[in-house]
Amino acid sequence: xxxxxxxxxxxxxxxxxxxxxxxxxxxxxxxxxxxxxxxxxxxxxxxxxxxxxxxxxxxxxxxxxxxxxxxxxxxxxxxxxxxxxxxxxxxxxxxxxxxxxxxxxxxxxxxxxxxxxxxxxxxxxxxxxxxxxxxxxxxxxxxxxxxxxxxxxxxxxxxxxxxxxxxxxxxxxxxxxxxxxxxxxxxxxxxxxxxxxxxxxxxxxxxxxxxxxxxxxxxxxxxxxxxxxxxxxxxxxxxxxxxxxxxxxxxxxxxxxxxxxxxxxxxxxxxxxxxxxxxxxxxxxxxxxxxxxxxxxxxxxxxxxxxxxxxxxxxxxxxxxxxxxxxxxxxxxxxxxxxxxxxxxxxxxxxxxxxxxxxxxxxxxxxxxxxxxxxxxxxxxxxxxxxxxxxx
Amino acid sequence: xxxxxxxxxxxxxxxxxxxxxxxxxxxxxxxxxxxxxxxxxxxxxxxxxxxxxxxxxxxxxxxxxxxxxxxxxxxxxxxxxxxxxxxxxxxxxxxxxxxxxxxxxxxxxxxxxxxxxxxxxxxxxxxxxxxxxxxxxxxxxxxxxxxxxxxxxxxxxxxxxxxxxxxxxxxxxxxxxxxxxxxxxxxxxxxxxxxxxxxxxxxxxxxxxxxxxxxxxxxxxxxxxxxxxxxxxxxxxxxxxxxxxxxxxxxxxxxxxxxxxxxxxxxxxxxxxxxxxxxxxxxxxxxxxxxxxxxxxxxxxxxxxxxxxxxxxxxxxxxxxxxxxxxxxxxxxxxxxxxxxxxxxxxxxxxxxxxxxxxxxxxxxxxxxxxxxxxxxxxxxxxxxxxxxxxx
Numbered sequence: 156x157x158x159x160x161x162x163x164x165x166x167x168x169x170x171x172x173x174x175x176x177x178x179x180x181x182x183x184x185x186x187x188x189x190x191x192x193x194x195x196x197x198x199x200x201x202x203x204x205x206x207x208x209x210x211x212x213x214x215x216x217x218x219x220x221x222x223x224x225x226x227x228x229x230x231x232x233x234x235x236x237x238x239x240x241x242x243x244x245x246x247x248x249x250x251x252x253x254x255x256x257x258x259x260x261x262x263x264x265x266x267x268x269x270x271x272x273x274x275x276x277x278x279x280x281x282x283x284x285x286x287x288x289x290x291x292x293x294x295x296x297x298x299x300x301x302x303x304x305x306x307x308x309x310x311x312x313x314x315x316x317x318x319x320x321x322x323x324x325x326x327x328x329x330x331x332x333x334x335x336x337x338x339x340x341x342x343x344x345x346x347x348x349x350x351x352x353x354x355x356x357x358x359x360x361x362x363x364x365x366x367x368x369x370x371x372x373x374x375x376x377x378x379x380x381x382x383x384x385x386x387x388x389x390x391x392x393x394x395x396x397x398x399x400x401x402x403x404x405x406x407x408x409x410x411x412x413x414x415x416x417x418x419x420x421x422x423x424x425x426x427x428x429x430x431x432x433x434x435x436x437x438x439x440x441x442x443x444x445x446x447x448x449x450x451x452x453x454x455x456x457x458x459x460x461x462x463x464x465x466x467x468x469x470x471x472x473x474x475x476x477x478x479x480x481x482x483x484x485x486x487x488x489x490x491x492x493x494x495x496x497x498x499x500x501x502x503x504x505x506x507x508x509x510x511x512x513x514x515x516x517x518x519x520x521x522x523x524x525x526x527x528x529x530x531x532x533x534x535x536x537x538x539x540x541x542x543x544x545x546x547x
Numbered sequence: 548x549x550x551x552x553x554x555x556x557x558x559x560x561x562x563x564x565x566x567x568x569x570x571x572x573x574x575x576x577x578x579x580x581x582x583x584x585x586x587x588x589x590x591x592x593x594x595x596x597x598x599x600x601x602x603x604x605x606x607x608x609x610x611x612x613x614x615x616x617x618x619x620x621x622x623x624x625x626x627x628x629x630x631x632x633x634x635x636x637x638x639x640x641x642x643x644x645x646x647x648x649x650x651x652x653x654x655x656x657x658x659x660x661x662x663x664x665x666x667x668x669x670x671x672x673x674x675x676x677x678x679x680x681x682x683x684x685x686x687x688x689x690x691x692x693x694x695x696x697x698x699x700x701x702x703x704x705x706x707x708x709x710x711x712x713x714x715x716x717x718x719x720x721x722x723x724x725x726x727x728x729x730x731x732x733x734x735x736x737x738x739x740x741x742x743x744x745x746x747x748x749x750x751x752x753x754x755x756x757x758x759x760x761x762x763x764x765x766x767x768x769x770x771x772x773x774x775x776x777x778x779x780x781x782x783x784x785x786x787x788x789x790x791x792x793x794x795x796x797x798x799x800x801x802x803x804x805x806x807x808x809x810x811x812x813x814x815x816x817x818x819x820x821x822x823x824x825x826x827x828x829x830x831x832x833x834x835x836x837x838x839x840x841x842x843x844x845x846x847x848x849x850x851x852x853x854x855x856x857x858x859x860x861x862x863x864x865x866x867x868x869x870x871x872x873x874x875x876x877x878x879x880x881x882x883x884x885x886x887x888x889x890x891x892x893x894x895x896x897x898x899x900x901x902x903x904x905x906x907x908x909x910x911x912x913x914x915x916x917x918x919x920x921x922x923x924x925x926x927x928x929x930x931x932x933x934x935x936x937x938x939x
Contacts, residue, residue: 179796180791180794180796186690186691187689187690270696284695286695286797288795288797289795290793290795295759295761296757296758296759296760297579297758297759298578298579298758298904298907298908298909299578299907299908300757300758300759300907301877301905301907302779302781302783302808302810302876303676303678303810303875303876303877303878304662304757304774304876304877304901304905305753305757305759305774305876306774306779306781306810306876307721307763307773307774307777307779307810307876308753308762308763308764308769308770308773308774309757309759309762309763310719310759310761310762310763311718311721311781311782313712313781313782313783313784313785314712314713314716314718314719314721314780314781314782315718315719316709316718317708317709317710317712317713317718317782317785318709318712318713318717318718318719319718320705320706320709320710320713321706321709321710321712321713321714322713324706325710326703326706326707326708326709326710326711327702327706327707327710327832329699329703329706361697361700365688365692365696365697365701366688366689366690366692366801367687367688367689367692367697367701367702368688369687369702370700370701370702371699371700371701371702372700377700378700381699381700382696382697382698382699382700385699387694387698387699388706389694389698389703389705389706389797389799390703390705390706390709390788391694391705391788391789391795391796391797391798391799391800392705392787392788392789392790392796392800393705393709393785393787393788393790394790394792394793395784395785396782396783396784396785396806397783397784397806398784398785398786398790399572399574399577400786401682401786401804401806402572402806403680403681403682403783403806403807403808403840403841404571404572404783404784404806405678405680405781405783405808406783406907407781407783408783408784409758412793414788414789414793414794414795414796415795416694416795416797418694418695418698418699440719448795449795483695484694484695484696484697484698484699485693485695485696486695509696512690513693513696515690515691515692515693515798516690516691517690
């Protein structure tokens, strides 16, 4: 972690900006990157490379906004908290801010690691989905066997894992079949649905940004509910067997692993979900070992009060339009830790756009978002400094 | 292909030995090989390395048997037909023997590329299963997407492929669920079942040789029926998504591929199976593209007549016991081509043992099988030469 400080006076409020500097894996050989993912390139008004939008671009944007505000007499201390383990589930973040609570003490936090709905209108999350990762491991033998000599009698861990996955989730609709999975999901309120409707979201835009021709559903409200307010059950990869290419190597592998995760929403409890999933898997295939990883509960934020108003004012100043408060489908574990340890309000001032590919191949960031973002941050720091001693 | 000839006289019968010299892929990095797979090592009475038992060891054994027989006045011409594309489905074998039919003309063929049931008793196949390979390809997007931003609305090709596989086959029992799949399967005769019962097969031995603790079924007759006389539907690998290791990289991949094959038995027609599988897959998921590969029908051989008697006599001479005629679960495309083009009887004199790992990691061959095999081949050539001019 990096902790940076623009300190002015102990009597003034402190606002802490959270970003992360680590990135997801990337490989030009295995993914359709047009350039080397780890070579930073500027092309026109775009910055290309792994991490440009998730989350180094927003981090640097906030830093320049802070420098400007500080050089121009902002009535606030501005701290930076840069994490370098966000993408692997923030394993040391919470203990570190707890162990150094005095250094990290602040009056509010602003997080810049989220995505707008479209360039046409700023959007800030009023909640994040949580995440619970799993490995489903099945071992049925010791070494590869030949499907000619053993096929028919030998168990095939790949077909068993496929069956298990299809028992957990409807592969086409995404509907999770595990009993009780949806029990604690809070349905959207009328206000939530109104916010969604005025978010500027279009199915066509979503498809274009994510390069999809067809979705599971095509109704815009239904799509928004699914990506922001509903839990998921996704398979990210199946390890085991022949994976070197398009060859029918007729082996029966000795083991297979499904890499799985569930996005969680309020009020789902990750521990309860781990137990539900583990018990269900065991009931369907007792030989499968379930390992749980990455527990992040969902986060529910605020859309009212002086900080929310400061976000509105800053975005309007910088981008000409007030932001709409939506939800974010992704998960930021550090947000939950900061809420728990720092016990101060946390707001979001995200700058990424869907078309930045957050964090897909050919990830990018652009000058328009950087320039507006610097102005928005400078304005936000001023607004927060002008709050009744910044401590409403 | 390599064609070798020990020619004695046009007036004597010609026996052709078929082996293949190509091998399956192997990787010490990815499979539990104790040594480099492509470095040949002799250790005690074992020969270690990829190809030792499938099928170079038997090829060399037959060659030395032939040399001995020839040097000792065998009344036959002995030809060798060594293929180098067997493992990729013999794409040029049939056209080559057809184009050079005069060179390859023979009176009978003996194939040495099969596995005994146990070391305790020689076993020769009276039939081979066929093979039909498939790729099931599904593309639902263009690039990796983040399950946080798109998960719920985006189609996931991995969960769809899992569901499709579970619709094609019961992952646990292996029972194929595609209507009509078993229609043309010839049930075993009473004689077949008697042969199976006297084959020396034990479930314990099979499990030990193939390193299994548990099978789909534990009854010996049922296991033999499943590995030799029943068709299969196996998944050999699922490509797509994150496969670099144990990381919950929360992507939704744009495409996935299942590598699939079916072992076939008499009287299943590969073309009919391709149509059945393709139509079924299309009915379940019209976006999946089915590509068929590797068509080999099953082969049904003979257990009676002078050649079968010569096999019995040769094995008894070399190994002290008459062979039992069973089936072979694997597929040898060249056998079907030779039957079609050469139009002469084809018999099997295999030497591999289940514990040789045919063709799994740590593949090996041993001196006992090589020594006995040389004697068996020499004796077999003599027996065939002594048949009424070798042309019964």
